[in-house]
Amino acid sequence: MAKCWHLLLSNSWLLGFDRAMGREPQQVSYTVEQLVSVNPYNPDILTELENYVNEQVSSQTYSLDANLCLLRLYQFDPTRLSIAIVVRILIKALMAMPAPDFSLCLFLIPEPVQADEQIKTLIVLSHYLETARFRQFWDEAAKNHSLLEVVPANVDGYIANHLGLVSIKEELNNVEMTVIQLSYGHFSGAGFEQAIQAYAIHVLSLSYQKVPRPVLAETINIEGLSLDKFIEYHVANSGWVLEKGTGRSQLIVLPRNEFNHPGLKKNSSDGMPFEHITRIFPVLS
């Protein structure tokens, strides 16, 4: 076999790569993002990418490029595929809607893996969101609470490190349970809910100038007092306005944008980029 190939596949890939590029091998540590852009086709970075997925989940950050890179590596070597990690990637992708990230990930996941129960559930949830069936989505999501909370592997350690509550944990059982549920809500589950609610509001803003309160409630799955608080918050911060609709119902007027107000649509019909005009400057002079 050609020697060059062995050079490329040596364990210390980056050293080999540097050599192949004619650079002096450096013992530099690369961040995950750097790895993904400089050296993505390397099975050695798989573990780091998996850790990065977990980091994204716990720190509420997101990187499509890194996750696609990992899914590709899984495709190249299916023996290393971890269903738990794939589930997390898909949940993060759902949270990125309206971007098509979820489909992008599915394109890379082999069919036998997609038959996994958890992944099938996520596909159903994605389907509801893609077709704006919000009521069905929230119903299904409630049934699959545990899946969506992306429970970190070491719950006690997690709570201990982040909340310093180890001592309380051992005492009254009731107190312990309440504490744990709050922390789930705070660190993982709530992140998911909020992301989907943001997507829901995005779709509403595309479609409605004035949306009836019951429609809003069903779309974002908030009712009663919590909904009042929610609306209050957005009236103060996002330019929402309350109005009276027909039959004493409440209407929420959403901010104007180019999608729900035809007048604001950017009129690109006869506008021309300046570079095109510069082409005839020599003629005009």
Added chain:
Amino acid sequence: MASSYDYDDGSLDTRYARPPSSGQGGGGAAELSYDPNFVPDSVKTFVVHLYRHIREKNVYEIHQMYEGSFQRLSDRMFRENPWPSVEAIAPYVDNDHVFCLLYREMWFRHVYARLAPTGQQRVESWDNYCSLFGVVLHGVVSMQLPNQWLWDMVDEFVYQFQSYCQYRAKLKNKTEEELQFLRQYDQAWNIYGVLNYLQALVEKSSIVDILEREKEGLEQFTATDGYDYEGGTSNVLKMLGYYSMIGLLRVHCLLGDYHTGLKCLAPIDISQQGVYMIVIGSHISTIYHYGFANLMLRRYVEAIREFNKILLYILKYKQYHQKSPQYDQILKKNEQMYALLAICLSLCPQNNIIEENVIIQLRDKYNEKMTKMLRYDDEAYTVYDELFTYACPKFITSSAPVLEEPLINYNQDAYRLQLKLFLYEVKQQQSLSSLRSFLKLYSAISIGKLAAYMEVDESTMRTILMAYKHKMHSVASDGKIIPNADIDFYISEDIIHVVESKPSKLYGDYFLRQILKFEEMISELDRVKLD
């Protein structure tokens, strides 16, 4: 699923017209009359001249020999046999290592095009590419080669990789010998190697930097077609790096990773004139894969725009390529892009962004099918299936084969997954088509009334309206929301107000073009001297 989709080597993806008598399987060198060491005089002359032209950096002559003489000799003397072996011709070219690698590259390409490569030959070709790219990456190459040849190298590299993935995924009828061979040479054409070589070519050539600097006017690249006319430095690494970006787009599409594929192509600005347009094969391959990736990303208007441009280009210029060996491939891609355009327009109808001539061609080929697709009944899905199958890239399974019982053919698995997900997306857009036809009839209508017409309840109606909005607004790579639909609306409490985007007549652009054209004519006339 379409049974007409067949991954057999050569039958769907031939570069050159295959003579009907060519063997279907088995070795290319099985002919008794073929002696790999016999070098006819014409071949002797050919290699000697080619070697001299390469040493003298006479790019024009190299191109003539590469495109012309090689094809003519292949047609005349090597229809059913490979060219003489590299060992036989080496003495005539001073045993030059690099020339031998180039000759072998052409040798294997000929075998793939006209004969059927054996497993052994496939692996040897991989070895040859490794050596050839290795030499280029070490920066010791000083020659200048025609862009056509350099493009063909990258194109063929990806093609042979794709072909090998198909080959090793068909395990059912393999002999024990062939399986043993696969076990032994499991590193040949592995996905890491292919991607890393392409990536290395992009990096080592610094082509991304060159393109950046060119935008600021600090570098001449596009203006000289990538060649260095004055300094005479080698264009090989630069151009291989450039074409590798397109190669990476192609490989990523084969894997189903459309987002990263488009990212790899990003340094090339396809809205401008560029080096990728010089060789028609590279132009078509770039736009085909770009358009397909955008289709899968639901960026329909972008895909339609680019398909429209390239189809118009092919319509105008294909006559000039009739004699070229790529002609068949050009026609094939042309047909595939019409199919993709038909799909895009059925999912996202548009007014007025397609040229008249392209519309005529499209109606000719797909009018009936497009009507069927818009109806969204069972037959519609069959048509979507058929067109997608015909037009999609040859997706591959990149992981190494499991060479134990049970031996199955899994070469269609990747394609089936992409097709399934595509049809799933089509299904999700099912109600949108009938919604659109209703919206066309009204300027304002209450949700209740529209729900009655569409025979759904009000709640479902609201769902369909929001789904339409979501599906018809794609998300660009920078996060911006881009409207795609030609019919739009907004809802005020219970009333839907329809907004139709007026078909815009682009006078400004038209006048600009005419001004420049006339200026050109006038200056040409000025140059004519009358005696």
